[in-house]
Amino acid sequence: MFTNEEAVLETITQAGLIAEDDVATARKKPGSVIDHLVDSNIVSSEAIGQALAEANGMVFVDLADLAVDPAIIAAVPDTVAIKYHCVPLGFDDDRLLIAIADPSDFDSLDAIPHVLASQMEVEFQCGSEEHIQRCLEEFYGAPSKIDNELSGSMELRGGVDEGTSADEDAPIIRLVTNMLADAFKSRTSDIHIEPLEKSLRVRCRIDGALHVTEEHPLKLLAPIVSRLKIMSGTMSISEKRIPQDGRISVKLGDKAIDLRVSSVPTGHGESIVMRILDKSSLLLGLPQLGFFSDQQELMEGLLKLPDGIILVTGPTGSGKTTTLYACLNYINKPDRKIITVEDPVEYQLSGINQVQVKADIGMTFAGALRAMLRQAPNIIMLGEIRDEATATIAINASLTGHLVFSTLHTNDAPGAVARLADMGIKPFLTASSVRAIMAQRLVRTICGKCKVPGEIGEKEGRMLHIDANRLAESTVMRGDGCDVCKQTGYKGRQGIYEIFNIDDEVRTLITEELTTVQLRRRARELGMKTLREDGIRKMLAGITSAQEVIRVTMGDDE
16 A cells, blocks of 8 residues: 555665566556565565665564554554554654554655644654554454445445446546545645546646646546546436536545536546535634734624625635635624525535525526525625626615625725626615625745745845835745645645725725726725735745745736
């Protein structure tokens, strides 16, 4: 169970354990090359373990006759041991000794101490794959339990394909299972399965950037796509000519994950994109979104308003949905009725009534909003204001005592006023109903594991217009690159915000139909921090880098 079989093959070849001819012969057979080499007695599992231990500077431990006290086994739950393919060995002073088969699986090495939620330090040693598998079966359950974790750990919505046998499907089930598990473990937001001319490419978007994670023969496209469509329970396997959408619910370990699936026919076959909807993001509070104290205070004040419209703007993928859900969580109390209209409903929120838009049967945003108002809600969330009809109903709702949240696609906060005018909304209605407009973007945050003091280059300094004195008092940092962040220097993302508070003076300016440029200039004079200014604050605080701030605020006027 190696994360990078090619790296293992290279290690044992250099160690003289196998010949290149042996590898070439094993490659002609389906399945794992290493499994074929071991099954053919060309190399032993123990010899592979010893070579990997030496190559990675790790102690090799013989697990052939391992006997472990039950108290030690209890220190590592079965879900952790099976998922990360590891076995507890014992205690050495304040350290817990754990054996693993793959010392190059840095993601597991990093994850295990965190998921154990223990103050105890963990020391890893290397054991053979065969012996670790036997220990897992002996200490944590029957072989079927481990097999189920690998190929049947998913709770599927929908049925199974009755036209194929379980034996034929097993390799594809394992491949898809491992693909999803690895993507989730690496904090992937969406998975792209793309057929090329001669191969099948898998890319994962991590912290906003796409990375190639797997390459497969093109002949695997059809079974992989079929497997995913079966899991969705709603997508047709036989239909390959038109786009389809579906949803998959999986359980990885003890974590429930939803995936939104989209298929589109291309020249070389169907392309699949799966967006991972991690429900843990619903638990984010306002501080975790990246608000500084002044922004958080302003937002908390806005969320206490009894009526009006609060708009969140930004391009697709800028975190608008997460922000809206965090706001709803903040104000979700038993004495308030909250209804949302979304397309699609991405997350199920406890205590909130959520309505799915279905335009094909007439359930549009405007139609759903009209029906919602008859439900006597206190708070309404619209996934997006797309047209004049929806905007008009939202404004009327806000003027009759409802607090309304929604999104618009504009580049900055003041630009939302012009966008509403383009839809046909009179300026006096915008001025009287909108309480605040917030634009946002996501910047990558510097990896905490390899964060070191940094500096801003002359070019970046000129572009950001940073005062030398302010720079001297700052804590500029950079990521050196490590295994945790996959040598990128970044891990995770955080929002930068531009909050346009609509007070009495701004209402007058909106009514006077000032241009977006004039409105933006006056908003800054009244204290509004732009996206770039908020990004610079986060850069000077050591949270992100100058390159990130420049990248996501390239169109910001300064």
